Amino acid sequence: MLFLLAILVGVLYGAAVYLLLRRNIFKLVLGLIFLGHATNLLLFVAGGLTSGFPAFLRNVPGETERMADPLPQALILTAIVIGLGVTAFALVLVYRFYSVTKTVDLDELSENE
Amino acid sequence: MLVLPILLPLFFMVVLIFTRRWLAFQQIFSLLATVILTFFSAMLLIDVQQNGIATMQVGSWIAPYGITLVADLLSAIMLVTVAFIGVVIMIYSPGFIDKGRQSAGYYPLAFGLLMGVNGAFITGDIFNLYVWYEVMLTSSFVLIALGGSAEQLRGSIKYVTINFVASIFFVAAIGILYGLTGTLNMADLAYKLRTIDHIPYINSALMLFFIAFSIKSALFPFFFWLPASYHTPPIPITALFAGTLTKVGIYTMFRFYSLFIVENLVFWKTFIIVIAGLTMTIGVLMAASQYDIRKILSFHIISQVGYMVMGLGIFTVGGIAGAIYFTIHNMLSKTNTFLAGGLVYQRSGSYDLKHLGGLYKASPLLALLFFIPAMSLAGIPPLPGFFGKFFLIKGGFEAGDYVITGVAILVGLFTLFSMVKIWNEAYWKKEPENIKHGRVSRRAIAATSLLALAVILLGLFAGPVSQITLEAANQVVFPEMYINAVLGR
Numbered sequence: 001m002l003f004l005l006a007i008l009v010g011v012l013y014g015a016a017v018y019l020l021l022r023r024n025i026f027k028l029v030l031g032l033i034f035l036g037h038a039t040n041l042l043l044f045v046a047g048g049l050t051s052g053f054p055a056f057l058r059n060v061p062g063e064t065e066r067m068a069d070p071l072p073q074a075l076i077l078t079a080i081v082i083g084l085g086v087t088a089f090a091l092v093l094v095y096r097f098y099s100v101t102k103t104v105d106l107d108e109l110s111e112n113e
Numbered sequence: 114m115l116v117l118p119i120l121l122p123l124f125f126m127v128v129l130i131f132t133r134r135w136l137a138f139q140q141i142f143s144l145l146a147t148v149i150l151t152f153f154s155a156m157l158l159i160d161v162q163q164n165g166i167a168t169m170q171v172g173s174w175i176a177p178y179g180i181t182l183v184a185d186l187l188s189a190i191m192l193v194t195v196a197f198i199g200v201v202i203m204i205y206s207p208g209f210i211d212k213g214r215q216s217a218g219y220y221p222l223a224f225g226l227l228m229g230v231n232g233a234f235i236t237g238d239i240f241n242l243y244v245w246y247e248v249m250l251t252s253s254f255v256l257i258a259l260g261g262s263a264e265q266l267r268g269s270i271k272y273v274t275i276n277f278v279a280s281i282f283f284v285a286a287i288g289i290l291y292g293l294t295g296t297l298n299m300a301d302l303a304y305k306l307r308t309i310d311h312i313p314y315i316n317s318a319l320m321l322f323f324i325a326f327s328i329k330s331a332l333f334p335f336f337f338w339l340p341a342s343y344h345t346p347p348i349p350i351t352a353l354f355a356g357t358l359t360k361v362g363i364y365t366m367f368r369f370y371s372l373f374i375v376e377n378l379v380f381w382k383t384f385i386i387v388i389a390g391l392t393m394t395i396g397v398l399m400a401a402s403q404y405d406i407r408k409i410l411s412f413h414i415i416s417q418v419g420y421m422v423m424g425l426g427i428f429t430v431g432g433i434a435g436a437i438y439f440t441i442h443n444m445l446s447k448t449n450t451f452l453a454g455g456l457v458y459q460r461s462g463s464y465d466l467k468h469l470g471g472l473y474k475a476s477p478l479l480a481l482l483f484f485i486p487a488m489s490l491a492g493i494p495p496l497p498g499f500f501g502k503f504f505l506i507k508g509g510f511e512a513g514d515y516v517i518t519g520v521a522i523l524v525g526l527f528t529l530f531s532m533v534k535i536w537n538e539a540y541w542k543k544e545p546e547n548i549k550h551g552r553v554s555r556r557a558i559a560a561t562s563l564l565a566l567a568v569i570l571l572g573l574f575a576g577p578v579s580q581i582t583l584e585a586a587n588q589v590v591f592p593e594m595y596i597n598a599v600l601g602r
Contacts, residue, residue: 020278025270032277039281039288046292072291075240079284082247089254090273096258097266 005045012038025097025104029090036083040076047072114160115169115182117153118192118235121146122228129221136216140207143220147199150227154196158189162581166588166598168237176599177301181237183599186585187437188234191364194444195230198356199223201448201564206349208554209455214260214347222259223353225252233361237599239290239297242365243283246329250276253358257346268345275338279328286321293318300599303372303592316377322369330362332422333392336415340399343414344407344464348455351407355414356448360440363421367433370425371589372596386426390520393419397527406454406464406539409531410447413490416524417443423521424505427512433586435504438579442489442497442571449486449564456482456557457539462549466535471544478558480540485565487536489572491529497568500575504582 012034019031048069055070098104125146132138161167161184169182184192202223210219229249236242254276258269291297293312294305306312324335331339339359343351374381396416403409421443424436454464456479461469473480489496502525509518571578588594596602 020274028270028274032274035278035281039285042285043288043291046288048292071297072288075288075291078240078244082244085251086247086254086273086277089251090277093254093258093266093269093273096261097263097270100261100263100266 001051002045002049005041005049009038009041009045012041023106025094025106028106029087029094032090033083033087036079036087040079040083043072043076043079047075114153114157115167115184115235116171118150118157118196118231119182119228121150121153122224122231125150126221126224126228129224130218133216133218133221136212139215139220140203143206143223144200144203146224147196147203147227151193151196151200154189154192157184158186158193161186161189162584166595168598176237176601177296177298180241181298181300181599182235183237183300183595184235185588185595185598186581187364187367187589190437190441190581190585191234191360192231194441195227195234195357197567198353198444198448198564199227201452201560201567202349202353202356204563205352205452205455205557205560208556208560209349209459210347211260217259219256219259219350222252222256225249226256226353226357228252230357230361234364237299239287239299239302241297242299243280243287246283246361247280249358249361250280253354256350257342257354259346259350262345265345268342271338272342275328275335279325282321282325282328286318286325289314289318289321298599299368299372300596303596304600306373306375311376319369319373322373323366326362326366326369327388330359330366330418330422331392331415332388332418333395333415336392336396339415340408340411343411344405348407348451348458351411352448352451352455355410355451356444359414359418360421360444363418363425363440366422367425367436367589370428371592382426382428385422386514386517389419389423389426390517391419392416392422393524394520397524397531400531401527401534404466404538406457406466406535407451409535410450410454413450413528413531414447416528417447417490419524420502420505420521423517424508426517427505427508427514428590429508429512430583430586430590431511432505432508433589434579434582435501435506435508437582437585437589438497438504438575439501441578441582442501442568445564445568445571446486446489446496446498449561449568450483450490452557452561452564453479453483453486456553456561459551459553459557462551466538468545468548469539470542470548471540473540475544476553479553482558482561482565483540484536486568487532489568491532492525493529495572495575497571497575500572500579504579 016031016034019027050068053068055068166185171180229245232245254273257272328335393416396412400409400412421436421440424432489498492498492502506518
């Protein structure tokens with residue numbers, strides 16, 4: 001499981017970087033989304049995987065060993081929400097850029113015209 | 114008390130969101146609000162100076178389990194400076210920004226930005242720090258795009274992308290660090306790093322942090338986004354960014370270096386000093402080749418950030434104290450030069466030095482208002498830039514870092530060169546024939562004068578201020594006080 005997730009994180013990062021380097025501006029935003037998800041997964045893996053146990057239990061003595069660490073999950077939740085907000089903003093921004101300049105080419109970002 | 118620098122801007126922001134239609138109210142309320150914020154920040158500074166580091170455990174969850182708020186002298190100094198810059202910007206903005214942008218949410222967003230900045234200064238929890246960074250960045254994303262001109266949109270896309278990537282580095286580092294140590298509380302992390310003998314892979318997390326913050330504070334080689342985006346929004350927004358955002362990155366670097374760098378000290382010191390030298394040199398050289406006032410000043414931000422990082426690299430009490438003094442000076446002087454540039458724009462309708470001229474003859478007051486912060490940046494006594502560089506260079510010589518100190522002196526000369534370039538072109542050169550004669554807003558002049566006065570006072574009271582920065586540096590160089598204050602030992 002750990003091995004698979006590690007590879008998945010790597011693939012997501014690779015795809016994100018590939019998309020970020022495209023010239024199409026919508027692919028740039030897709031790249032940002034991938035980057036965000038890759039990092040969320042990284043947080044999840046780095047926080048330590050405990051398979052089969054819930055993050056919260058009733059207050060039973062000796063139960064703490066059978067509990068997954070809730071903190072990384074809380075962190076990821078926060079990161080997902082923040083990522084969602086930023087992505088929404090980036091999409092609107094890119095759309096505005098498209099409607100003003102009628103182009104999706106990143107080369108249009110240079111100011112030499 | 115400690116929570117006020119976060120709660121007050123939040124409250125002001127909410128009030129401003131609901132009163133968006135009443136522009137006159139917004140203008141007065143924002144000014145009042147920043148004055149109140151400055152007052153409470155100053156109270157906090159006095160409190161911290163007299164009673165030592167202030168801490169607060171949010172929700173009474175004791176450290177390291179809950180989120181801790183901490184203010185040491187460095188945080189308090191930064192809070193006061195940022196709040197004061199807020200006051201100046203709020204006086205300036207109504208006289209410069211068009212009504213459309215003002216009623217489109219400029220004021221609430223500015224307070225969102227201030228809340229994020231203040232939060233980043235006083236949080237003692239590493240993930241909470243990330244959240245405050247995002248609060249600050251999201252506000253700045255909207256501020257930089259506010260109005261939506263094509264030029265602004267171009268700048269915003271670059272700005273949003275690079276900052277998003279930097280945040281990703283930041284979160285990834287937090288995740289790895291948490292996996293390695295099992296804690297997010299900064300003091301507890303520092304304690305663990307000092308007591309556990311060696312934590313494997315810790316350097317990769319620290320390096321990721323370093324990359325994240327060097328993107329955010331525009332260090333070499335990650336500075337290119339700053340001059341590509343900062344000049345696009347109206348100048349009060351640029352000035353607000355210049356005075357606050359990159360400095361939050363610098364502040365965080367100081368905090369992290371002080372708390373978390375316990376191994377490989379020789380490597381980190383050399384690394385940071387080399388980066389500092391390259392940052393200041395390349396920034397100043399690129400500034401020399403520009404002709405847009407805003408671009409020259411943007412490249413200067415980079416160069417000056419190099420000085421602050423140089424102080425960090427030296428890492429003696431003298432060096433850090435110099436860097437803190439330099440940071441205060443830079444926040445004030447830099448904002449001031451941008452605001453003075455805005456006055457030039459209102460007067461002559463351009464930022465391009467090729468289309469400017471004759472302002473010294475036409476309007477000596479404008480010339481003076483630029484001259485003060487520009488000479489301060491160049492390091493002419495008795496202005497604070499001189500003392501800032503003097504403390505840094507003195508610290509550098511005392512620590513025996515001769516090469517970087519030599520570079521710093523040389524870069525100072527180039528800074529003088531490009532300030533003189535603006536001066537010659539915009540103020541001294543003969544007035545071009547078809548120049549516009551615009552009206553300069555009184556509010557804008559008042560704000561710029563107030564800031565120029567603050568710059569002069571910072572220079573005149575360099576003695577007492579440097580006493581405080583020395584104490585602050587002491588807390589940075591010896592983080593045991595910070596750790597003990599948070600963990601309650």
